[in-house]
Amino acid sequence: MPHPSGIAQKLDFSSGEEEDGVTDEHVRDFPCSEEAADHLMWRTHESPFPVTPQRDERGLSPCQEASPDSDCSPPAKLYAEGECPGTPLPYSTWKKLRLRDSPYTPKSLLYRNFPSPGTRVPCRGQRLLKFAAGMGADLEGPALVNINPFTPETYQQMQLNSNGKRKAGQPSTDPPLKYKEREISAGFSSKRFVLHETNMVPRYKTEFLEIEKIGAGEFGAVYKCVKRLDGCVYAIKHSKKPLAGSTDEQLALREVYAHAVLGLHPHVVRYYSAWTEDDHMIIQNEYCNGGSLQDLITENMKSGQLVVEQELKEILLQVSMGLKYIHSSGLVHMDIKPSNIFICRKLTEAGQEDSDGEDEISSASVLYKIGDLGHVTSVTNPQVEEGDSRFLANEILQEAMFFQDYSQLPKADLFALGLTITVAAGTSPLPCNEDNWHYIRKGNLPEIPQPLSSAFLDLLKTLIHPDPAARPSAAALVKNPVLRRSVGKAAQLLKQLNVEKFKIAMLERELKAAKEAQNSGDECMALPSKADLLGKNKKKLVGGKNARSVSFTCGGYSKMI
Ligand SMILES: Nc1ncnc2c1ncn2[C@@H]1O[C@H](COP(=O)(O)OP(=O)(O)OP(=O)(O)O)[C@@H](O)[C@H]1O
Numbered sequence: 001m002p003h004p005s006g007i008a009q010k011l012d013f014s015s016g017e018e019e020d021g022v023t024d025e026h027v028r029d030f031p032c033s034e035e036a037a038d039h040l041m042w043r044t045h046e047s048p049f050p051v052t053p054q055r056d057e058r059g060l061s062p063c064q065e066a067s068p069d070s071d072c073s074p075p076a077k078l079y080a081e082g083e084c085p086g087t088p089l090p091y092s093t094w095k096k097l098r099l100r101d102s103p104y105t106p107k108s109l110l111y112r113n114f115p116s117p118g119t120r121v122p123c124r125g126q127r128l129l130k131f132a133a134g135m136g137a138d139l140e141g142p143a144l145v146n147i148n149p150f151t152p153e154t155y156q157q158m159q160l161n162s163n164g165k166r167k168a169g170q171p172s173t174d175p176p177l178k179y180k181e182r183e184i185s186a187g188f189s190s191k192r193f194v195l196h197e198t199n200m201v202p203r204y205k206t207e208f209l210e211i212e213k214i215g216a217g218e219f220g221a222v223y224k225c226v227k228r229l230d231g232c233v234y235a236i237k238h239s240k241k242p243l244a245g246s247t248d249e250q251l252a253l254r255e256v257y258a259h260a261v262l263g264l265h266p267h268v269v270r271y272y273s274a275w276t277e278d279d280h281m282i283i284q285n286e287y288c289n290g291g292s293l294q295d296l297i298t299e300n301m302k303s304g305q306l307v308v309e310q311e312l313k314e315i316l317l318q319v320s321m322g323l324k325y326i327h328s329s330g331l332v333h334m335d336i337k338p339s340n341i342f343i344c345r346k347l348t349e350a351g352q353e354d355s356d357g358e359d360e361i362s363s364a365s366v367l368y369k370i371g372d373l374g375h376v377t378s379v380t381n382p383q384v385e386e387g388d389s390r391f392l393a394n395e396i397l398q399e400a401m402f403f404q405d406y407s408q409l410p411k412a413d414l415f416a417l418g419l420t421i422t423v424a425a426g427t428s429p430l431p432c433n434e435d436n437w438h439y440i441r442k443g444n445l446p447e448i449p450q451p452l453s454s455a456f457l458d459l460l461k462t463l464i465h466p467d468p469a470a471r472p473s474a475a476a477l478v479k480n481p482v483l484r485r486s487v488g489k490a491a492q493l494l495k496q497l498n499v500e501k502f503k504i505a506m507l508e509r510e511l512k513a514a515k516e517a518q519n520s521g522d523e524c525m526a527l528p529s530k531a532d533l534l535g536k537n538k539k540k541l542v543g544g545k546n547a548r549s550v551s552f553t554c555g556g557y558s559k560m561i
């Protein structure tokens with residue numbers, strides 16, 4: 001049986017090498033043994049490794065702040081056995097790292113390979129960039145690149161401006177933009193070549209240590225892995241089927257495109273990188289240490305527990321924040337359901353991070369995040385791949401909608417979210433079709449086996465309203481007082497806490513001054529010439545008969561001391 005130290009060694013800076021006969025197969029088996037589990041607690045929720053770093057309140061990781069186009073791998077947090085896993089690596093050690101096979105995000109590759117100023121952006125037929133990393137592709141050939149259909153127009157325009165020398169405001173008459181438009185309207189049809197060309201040297205086994213399988217779905221399997229270089233845990237998603245020509249290819253690309261655009265929100269699972277190996281797509285995402293909401297529901301069912309109303313509201317609020325972000329980017333998720341909502345239990349102390357406004361709840365100890373972006377589509381040019389029928393809004397099946405009014409498309413996510421919360425509240429499994437399915441689509445909530453406040457029930461009902469226009473938008477939902485109540489209470493308590501802290505600080509200052517005055521008074525007793533003066537000071541410092549008025553307005557608080 002491999003020894004834990006063997007595994008620690010595996011995690012050393014040995015990217016690209018199989019060490020000492022400890023194969024990945026051994027390592028994969030290791031956590032399954034009881035002994036190993038006792039030693040290392042290599043389980044989903046008990047990893048000794050630092051989980052994927054959380055963003056700061058602006059949604060940025062330290063590495064993103066440094067370089068937005070880097071691989072997004074966080075700064076190394078490597079540690080020897082027994083050391084604190086969170087200890088940052090000294091800079092000197094960090095500098096010595098051999099950054100071999102340095103991975104590139106699609107975005108960084110795009111920047112690297114974008115034509116230099118003056119070069120014309122390639123026309124149709126030359127559109128795909130050969131990604132070079134580790135595969136010896138012909139980089140001298142025409143620049144080939146996938147066009148992300150989810151990138152905002154302004155962003156595309158910006159790139160053209162910087163690369164094609166067109167100034168802002170100038171009419172978009174040059175071929176590159178037309179080419180882009182054609183590409184985007186072509187949707188996901190002709191991307192096989194780029195997938196083929198991006199098949200790299202096996203990066204998964206080289207760069208990651210697989211710990212365990214954490215999920216599987218329609219698309220493929222998801223593994224919990226430690227990145228050998230940075231020692232952090234990631235969720236790595238492998239497509240099940242070979243990509244070329246299959247619908248999975250489209251889904252995989254959609255997911256990557258969407259992740260690349262929706263990179264920075266505390267309530268959307270974070271994306272780090274994607275690549276292909278053996279014609280299979282691999283996506284490296286933030287690891288959510290609490291599993292999915294579906295996992296929580298399943299556990300609750302087993303133990304006869306229910307998610308209480310307060311928590312249901314929190315889930316609804318946080319997921320609405322994520323949806324608001326997605327929708328404001330002109331995108332729709334199209335597959336909201338419990339197994340696509342992920343749970344991150346914060347490792348930092350609650351309240352450590354500053355928070356303001358609607359994201360105040362982000363200082364909560366549990367974060368709910370939207371993941372699985374495989375069905376994401378754009379509002380303006382929807383290519384709808386229906387999600388799970390149990391959570392599907394009726395209007396998605398009405399084709400007429402897609403030829404008339406796309407503006408209500410985001411409301412399908414709100415419908416699915418309403419049913420997701422209903423399921424989290426303990427309702428029995430939702431129907432896939434037939435009478436019960438239609439009954440719910442008429443605006444009837446399935447039976448919920450716990451008493452919920454009428455305000456909350458009404459809100460859930462409006463979410464599944466048959467008319468999408470009658471459902472609240474995600475932006476409206478995050479402001480809904482039914483959901484904001486708990487946030488309001490937290491804010492109120494925070495203000496009170498600040499007031500009390502302020503009072504303590506004042507008293508401490510006063511005490512210090514009193515002590516100083518007392519000491520200097522004792523000393524000066526021997527100096528009669530100064531006694532009078534000191535007596536005055538002392539009186540002033542300790543208050544004495546001087547009524548001192550302290551007034552402050554922190555949190556609306558004002559008091560005379
Ligand atoms: N980032 C992550 N952190 C933790 N667990 C994850 C993560 N991503 C996926 N999982 C687990 O893997 C499961 C499947 O992941 P995902 O939904 O992304 O794949 P899928 O194949 O598209 O699934 P489906 O077809 O069921 O929607 C999730 O339900 C969850 O249990």
Ligand SMILES: [Mg+2]
Pocket residue numbers: 217339340372
């Ligand atoms: Mg899923």
